Each structure stands twice: as C-alpha cells, then as structure tokens.
Amino acid sequence: xxxxxxxxxxxxxxxxxxxxxxxxxxxxxxxxxxxxxxxxxxxxxxxxxxxxxxxxxxxxxxxxxxxxxxxxxxxxxxxxxxxxxxxxxxxxxxxxxxxxxxxxxxxxxxxxxxxxxxxxxxxxxxxxxxxxxxxxxxxxxxxxxxxxxxxxxxxxxxxxxxxxxxxxxxxxxxxxxxxxxxxxxxxxxxxxxxxxxxxxxxxxxxxxxxxxxxxxxxxxxxxxxxxxxxxxxxxxxxxxxxxxxxxxxxxxxxxxxxxxxxxxxxxxxxxxxxxxxxxxxxxxxxxxxxxxxxxxxxxxxxxxxxxxxxxxxxxxxxxxxxxxxxxxxxxxxxxxxxxxxxxxxxxxxxxxxxxxxxxxxxxxxxxxxxxxxxxxxxxxxxxxxxxxxxxxxxxxxxxxxxxxxxxxxxxxxxxxxxxxxxxxxxxxxxxxxxxxxxxxxxxxxxxxxxxxxxxxxxxxxxxxxxxxxxxxxxxxxxxxxxxxx
Amino acid sequence: xxxxxxxxxxxxxxxxxxxxxxxxxxxxxxxxxxxxxxxxxxxxxxxxxxxxxxxxxxxxxxxxxxxxxxxxxxxxxxxxxxxxxxxxxxxxxxxxxxxxxxxxxxxxxxxxxxxxxxxxxxxxxxxxxxxxxxxxxxxxxxxxxxxxxxxxxxxxxxxxxxxxxxxxxxxxxxxxxxxxxxxxxxxxxxxxxxxxxxxxxxxxxxxxxxxxxxxxxxxxxxxxxxxxxxxxxxxxxxxxxxxxxxxxxxxxxxxxxxxxxxxxxxxxxxxxxxxxxxxxxxxxxxxxxxxxxxxxxxxxxxxxxxxx
Numbered sequence: 001x002x003x004x005x006x007x008x009x010x011x012x013x014x015x016x017x018x019x020x021x022x023x024x025x026x027x028x029x030x031x032x033x034x035x036x037x038x039x040x041x042x043x044x045x046x047x048x049x050x051x052x053x054x055x056x057x058x059x060x061x062x063x064x065x066x067x068x069x070x071x072x073x074x075x076x077x078x079x080x081x082x083x084x085x086x087x088x089x090x091x092x093x094x095x096x097x098x099x100x101x102x103x104x105x106x107x108x109x110x111x112x113x114x115x116x117x118x119x120x121x122x123x124x125x126x127x128x129x130x131x132x133x134x135x136x137x138x139x140x141x142x143x144x145x146x147x148x149x150x151x152x153x154x155x156x157x158x159x160x161x162x163x164x165x166x167x168x169x170x171x172x173x174x175x176x177x178x179x180x181x182x183x184x185x186x187x188x189x190x191x192x193x194x195x196x197x198x199x200x201x202x203x204x205x206x207x208x209x210x211x212x213x214x215x216x217x218x219x220x221x222x223x224x225x226x227x228x229x230x231x232x233x234x235x236x237x238x239x240x241x242x243x244x245x246x247x248x249x250x251x252x253x254x255x256x257x258x259x260x261x262x263x264x265x266x267x268x269x270x271x272x273x274x275x276x277x278x279x280x281x282x283x284x285x286x287x288x289x290x291x292x293x294x295x296x297x298x299x300x301x302x303x304x305x306x307x308x309x310x311x312x313x314x315x316x317x318x319x320x321x322x323x324x325x326x327x328x329x330x331x332x333x334x335x336x337x338x339x340x341x342x343x344x345x346x347x348x349x350x351x352x353x354x355x356x357x358x359x360x361x362x363x364x365x366x367x368x369x370x371x372x373x374x375x376x377x378x379x380x381x382x383x384x385x386x387x388x389x390x391x392x393x394x395x396x397x398x399x400x401x402x403x404x405x406x407x408x409x410x411x412x413x414x415x416x417x418x419x420x421x422x423x424x425x426x427x428x429x430x431x432x433x434x435x436x437x438x439x440x441x442x443x444x445x446x447x448x449x450x451x452x453x454x455x456x457x458x459x460x461x462x463x464x465x466x467x468x469x470x471x472x473x474x475x476x477x478x479x480x481x482x483x484x485x
Numbered sequence: 486x487x488x489x490x491x492x493x494x495x496x497x498x499x500x501x502x503x504x505x506x507x508x509x510x511x512x513x514x515x516x517x518x519x520x521x522x523x524x525x526x527x528x529x530x531x532x533x534x535x536x537x538x539x540x541x542x543x544x545x546x547x548x549x550x551x552x553x554x555x556x557x558x559x560x561x562x563x564x565x566x567x568x569x570x571x572x573x574x575x576x577x578x579x580x581x582x583x584x585x586x587x588x589x590x591x592x593x594x595x596x597x598x599x600x601x602x603x604x605x606x607x608x609x610x611x612x613x614x615x616x617x618x619x620x621x622x623x624x625x626x627x628x629x630x631x632x633x634x635x636x637x638x639x640x641x642x643x644x645x646x647x648x649x650x651x652x653x654x655x656x657x658x659x660x661x662x663x664x665x666x667x668x669x670x671x672x673x674x675x676x677x678x679x680x681x682x683x684x685x686x687x688x689x690x691x692x693x694x695x696x697x698x699x700x701x702x703x704x705x706x707x708x709x710x711x712x713x714x715x716x717x718x719x720x721x722x723x724x725x726x727x728x729x730x731x732x733x734x735x736x737x738x739x740x741x742x743x744x745x746x747x748x749x750x751x752x753x754x755x756x757x758x759x760x761x762x763x764x765x766x767x768x769x770x771x772x773x774x775x776x777x778x779x780x781x782x783x784x785x786x787x788x789x790x791x792x793x
C-alpha cells in the first residue's frame with residue numbers, strides 16, 4: 001500500500017479511530033490490532049511475503065530469548081550467527097542472487113571459459129532491506145548485552161512490522177521502538193497535530209516535488225545519448241531533489257503517522273543539503289542507516305581507532321557496503337566508493353567533525369564560508385547521484401561524458417533557453433519554497449514544525465501547501481524510490 | 486481526541502468539497518479519454534484505435550445518413566488502449582445499452598489493432614491494455630466519473646477548476662460524442678517532420694510487433710457480440726500511400742482476412758484504402774479534421790446504402 005494512494009487515505013483514518021477506541025481494552029489488544037493493521041498494510045502489496053516477515057520475526061524472537069537464557073559465550077555467538085546468516089541469507093538471496101550469478105558468469109567469460117547458469121525470476125519483497133536490519137539490531141543488541149529480550153511476542157511482531165516504517169524506514173533500533181510497544185500510549189493532541197503537519201510536509205515533498213522531478217529525470221535517463229548537455233545537467237540536478245524529497249518525504253509521512261499512534265520514531269533526515277561538508281552530509285542523510293552501519297559494522301571493525309590504513313579500510317568498507325545495501329548493481333558500489341573518497345580527506349585530516357553545530361546559528365543567512373561549503377558539498381553529492389540513478393556504469397560514464405561535451409559559453413546559451421522553457425514548470429518554484437521552508441525551520445525536526453507560529457501563518461501555509469499539492473502534484477503511480485531497496 | 490478528530494474533519498471538508506467541484510469541472514480538455522466514460526449507455530458505437538477516434542466524427546456520419554435518429558458515439562481509443570481483445574470487448578459491452586437488439590456498430594480495423602509484441606504475440610498474459618485507463622475503469626457510464634479520475638487522472642484535481650476559470654489553448658479536445666479533435670500546426674515543415682517520425686515508428690513496429698491470431702479472435706469475438714445486438718459495419722479507414730505500403734508489407738493478407746470475417750458474419754466491409762487518396766492527414770496516420778468530416782460522411786452514406 002502506497003502512502004500516496006486512495007487505499008491509504010481510507011486505511012489510515014479507520015485504523016486510527018479503531019486504535020484509540022480500543023485503548024481501554026489494554027496494551028495487548030492495541031498491539032494486536034496494530035499488528036493486524038500492519039500485516040494488512042504489507043500484504044496489500046503481496047500477501048505471499050507475509051510469511052517471510054513472520055518467519056524472520058519469530059526466528060529472532062526465539063533466538064533473542066535463547067541468547068539471554070545462556071551464559072555460554074560461544075552458544076550466544078552461535079545463536080547470533082544463526083540470526084545473521086538466516087536474515088542476511090534471505091536478503092542476499094532475494095536481492096543479490098542474480099547479481100552474483102551474472103558477475104560469476106562474466107568473470108568466467110573473461111577468462112575464456114563461459115559458464116551457462118540460469119538466473120531466477122525473483123521478486124524482491126518490499127521493505128526486506130529495512131525490516132531485516134531492524135530485527136538484526138534486536139539480536140545484536142541482546143548479544144552485546146545492551147538490551148534484554150522481550151517475552152511479549154505480540155509486541156515484538158508489532159515492532160518488526162509496524163506499518164508506518166515497515167517498507168522504507170526509518171530503520172528503528174529495538175532499544176528505541178520496542179519499549180514503546182510495552183508501555184501504554186496516551187493520545188497527545190499536540191503530538192498528533194504536529195504529526196499531521198509532518199505528514200502534510202512529506203506529501204508535499206513527494207507529490208509536488210519528487211514526482212514532478214521524476215517525470216523529467218526519467219525522460220533524461222531514458223535517452224542519455226540523445227540529450228543536450230544542459231538537459232543532462234538539469235536531469236542530475238532534479239534527481240538530487242527527487243531522491244531527497246522522495247525519501248525524506250516518506251520518512252516525514254512515516255514519522256508523522258507514527259506520532260498519531262503515540263509512537264516516536266527516530267529522525268531520518270536533518271536537512272542534508274544544508275551540510276557544509278560531506279562528513280556533515282552523512283550525519284544528516286538517512287541517519288537510521290548510517291548509524292546502523294556505524295554501530296554494527298564500523299565500530300566492531302575498529303572504527304576510527306588504529307592507524308591511517310585501518311581508518312581508510314574501515315571507511316571504504318562501510319561506504320561500499322552501504323552502497324551495496326541499496327541495490328545489486330555496480331553503480332551503487334561506485335556511488336558508495338565515491339562518497340568514501342570524498343569523506344576520507346576529512347577523516348584523515350581530522351576535520352570530519354569540524355561542522356557539528358547548527359548552520360548559521362543565530363543568523364538568518366549562512367556566512368560566505370558556510371555557503372561555499374554547502375555549495376561544494378551539494379555539487380559533490382550531485383555528482384555521486386549520477387551513478388546512483390544510472391542503470392549501469394556505462395550509462396553513468398555516458399552521462400558524465402555528455403555533460404562535459406560542451407563549452408561554458410554554449411552552456412550559458414542553452415541555460416537561457418532552458419530557463420525560458422522551464423518557466424512553465426511551476427514545480428521548480430516549489431523547490432525554492434521547499435528550500436526556504438526547510439532553511440527557516442532548520443533547527444526544528446521537520447520543515448513544517450510551525451506550532452509556535454501565529455495561527456494566521458500556520459493556516460495560511462496549510463492552505464497554500466494543500467492548494468499546491470492538489471493543483472501541481474503528480475498523482476501518477478510513482479513508487480517511492482526506496483521501495484526498491 | 487474528539488477535538489483533534491473534529492479538527493481533522495473540519496480541515497478535510499473543504500478539501501473534499503473542492504475535489505467534488507473539480508470532478509464536475511472535468512471536461513473534454515481533462516484528457517483524451519475521460520468524456521467517453523461519462524456518457525449514458527449507447528445504442529450506436531464506433532470502436533477501434535486512434536485512427537477511428539480522430540477520424541470518425543459521429544455528427545457527420547448521422548448527417549450523411551440523413552435520418553437524424555442514429556447518433557453514433559465514438560468509443561475508439563488507441564493502439565495501446567483498445568487493440569482487439571478481452572479487455573476492450575468487456576468495456577464495449579458495458580458501454581452498450583442493455584438488451585439492445587437494434588444497434589449499429591462501426592468496427593474500425595487495421596493491421597496494428599490485431600497485432601501484439603513479437604516476443605509472444607499469442608500470449609494473452611503479456612497484453613497490457615488492462616493497465617490503461619480503459620482497462621482500469623469499471624464504470625463507463627457515470628458523470629462525473631470519480632472512479633476514472635481517481636484511478637487515472639495523473640495531476641492534482643484542482644487543475645480542473647483552474648482550467649475552467651482560466652481556459653488555455655490545448656492541442657486536443659474530446660467532444661461529448663467521443664470524437665477526439667487534434668489541433669496541430671499543419672504548416673508543411675511541421676507536417677513533414679511528424680510524418681517522417683510516424684513512418685519511422687511504424688517501420689519499427691514491423692519488427693516490434695507481429696500479427697496475433699489471439700487478437701484476431703478478440704476482434705471476431707467483439708464482432709460476434711455486437712452482431713447479436715444489431716448491425717455491424719467493418720471499416721478500414723484510409724491512410725497515406727506510404728503507410729499503406731508499410732501495412733501491406735507487414736500484413737499482406739490483411740484485407741483477405743477481413744473479407745473472410747465479413748463473409749462469415751454476413752456483414753459489409755468498407756475498405757476505404759481503395760479510394761483515391763485525396764485526404765489530408767495530421768501525421769501520416771490520423772486524418773485531419775476536415776478529411777475526417779469527408780470520410781465520416783462517406784461512412785454514413787455507406788451505412789445508409791447497406792441498410793437499404
């Protein structure tokens with residue numbers, strides 16, 4: 001079920017009303033109802049894969065209990081390894097089987113011994129990358145002694161399948177979300193209202209900006225060789241906003257929706273395009289995934305401790321694995337590696353934490369230095385996104401070649417004719433509106449956190465956003481980009 | 486909580502209200518198909534692809550029949566939406582007045598509407614028209630057609646209100662009789678460019694598509710259904726010479742097959758490609774509106790003669 005669908009528009013109010021109506025019947029009933037609703041939400045896409053998420057959940061639930069019962073370190077380790085192997089095994093099979101097969105075949109062909117191996121027609125279960133990491137955080141934290149296992153199966157199943165964040169995150173830690181299933185939720189009007197605001201903002205980003213950008217980006221990437229250089233630049237620029245608005249929009253809707261039910265999910269995006277360097281970007285982009293890799297991969301590998309080469313090794317591993325997590329394609333691996341290359345100079349010169357404070361704190365506008373940092377970081381991420389979006393390395397290289405194939409003066413001429421063409425594309429103006437709103441609220445949790453503003457400002461903005469969404473929004477079925485991960 | 490729910494309802498009501506108003510604003514400029522799903526069930530239909538959608542003008546067919554009572558409704562779409570098959574047949578059935586026995590149906594035929602992807606032309610599971618506006622719309626006789634708009638209208642609904650308040654030029658207008666009027670520049674250079682592109686596309690179609698017996702059976706099933714409800718007239722609309730050459734090369738026995746079908750059901754087949762090519766085309770494929778007028782009158786006269 002997509003958030004931007006009529007089905008969800010009917011589903012959510014129904015679930016909300018019933019959920020709070022049965023509050024008096026106790027936590028178990030409420031959790032049970034949430035579990036049912038979440039399975040309906042997930043099964044709406046394909047009911048066959050419910051068995052997979054149920055199996056993963058039951059496995060980790062029982063392994064967690066077993067781990068806590070034993071003092072034997074080796075047994076604990078074996079149980080953890082079982083959890084890792086099974087969960088990552090499923091993920092590996094559904095997501096990476098054909099990729100590995102193709103690469104093995106290519107390698108054999110390269111060495112002059114072609115290998116005939118048939119790929120499988122595998123459907124990637126929606127959300128598998130997300131809920132797998134979520135359940136793994138449970139068993140990993142129990143193993144490390146950071147978390148006690150739960151005996152409440154219903155609560156645990158509801159935690160794994162919690163519908164607002166099930167299919168595209170944020171990837172919740174058991175230590176954050178699971179306890180919320182074990183304590184009574186009380187309806188908080190202010191929280192719910194801000195949740196609605198956050199959802200509205202998420203819908204605006206997705207429907208007005210991301211999906212309109214997608215129409216042009218898809219056209220550009222469908223015919224890279226036939227596009228003028230300025231169209232390639234435009235395509236790259238628009239994709240930068242598409243992926244941000246698509247993914248952060250989803251997160252906003254997920255977090256806002258969870259707040260309606262009394263849950264607090266972790267923040268997933270903190271206005272990453274205002275980052276002053278790439279290290280700051282990675283503290284602000286897809287926070288739930290980057291912190292997951294930091295805590296469960298980077299730190300166990302040694303983190304930033306050790307010599308220079310250890311730091312380089314660990315950084316490369318984490319970024320490449322993060323890239324690979326996104327999909328079974330060399331383009332994602334190269335995207336990860338590029339980000340590692342951008343990050344390493346900061347790490348090695350110990351400037352990776354140079355920008356941890358708020359941007360333009362106490363000021364309206366950034367300083368020249370901050371603005372320069374924002375621009376450079378934006379350009380670097382823009383460049384890397386070309387690989388992320390391209391369907392192959394060949395296409396990415398063709399894209400870059402196309403961009404570089406014209407002179408600056410020619411670009412100026414083309415940019416002017418493009419500006420004339422694009423003036424009818426009002427959603428470009430709304431990108432400006434997005435940037436202004438998010439800059440204005442950069443110290444808040446989301447772009448529309450305006451509870452403290454006067455009523456006329458709030459209502460004016462709601463009216464404007466709703467009007468814009470239902471006039472200029474695109475309602476063609478554009479799936480959220482991160483659904484494919 | 487009650488206060489919150491009330492507030493949500495209060496905020497939602499104007500939004501829902503505006504959507505209802507927007508639905509009433511939907512018209513022939515909304516898109517190229519919507520109005521066809523808003524008329525009442527019809528007694529006399531034109532079915533086929535975009536050639537018929539743009540080329541056959543119901544008003545002029547009726548005029549030529551000089552009865553004034555037989556008013557056709559153009560329920561032709563495009564090669565993507567309405568190639569012959571189960572999906573189109575079901576939709577046509579829903580469009581026809583129930584228990585009809587004295588209807589008249591113009592079935593426009595061409596080689597492409599009985600073709601399918603070359604990889605597997607006989608594999609019905611690969612036919613994609615069920616995903617289109619035609620395939621997704623269950624209710625085809627509702628005004629406003631909320632189902633159609635919710636499933637298919639890709640933009641914000643408030644645009645329809647804006648459009649009503651501030652009309653702007655459009656290259657297409659779907660009339661209430663189902664005729665799709667296209668308004669493109671007929672300047673020679675523009676025309677030549679469009680023709681070149683169209684002929685190139687159709688030459689590519691010769692390898693991309695293959696004649697499909699399954700689709701032909703779909704055509705036959707449609708004819709069979711319509712034949713039980715009234716009179717059916719098979720029509721092959723005129724095309725420019727170059728397009729005809731492409732079609733003859735692609736499906737050399739097309740006319741024979743159509744003649745065979747028409748004889749099987751004892752229905753007339755009007756092959757207009759045999760007429761002198763004095764018509765104008767928008768793009769080497771679709772009739773220009775003035776030629777559509779002439780062609781429609783010829784079809785009307787043909788039907789009148791056949792009825793006698």
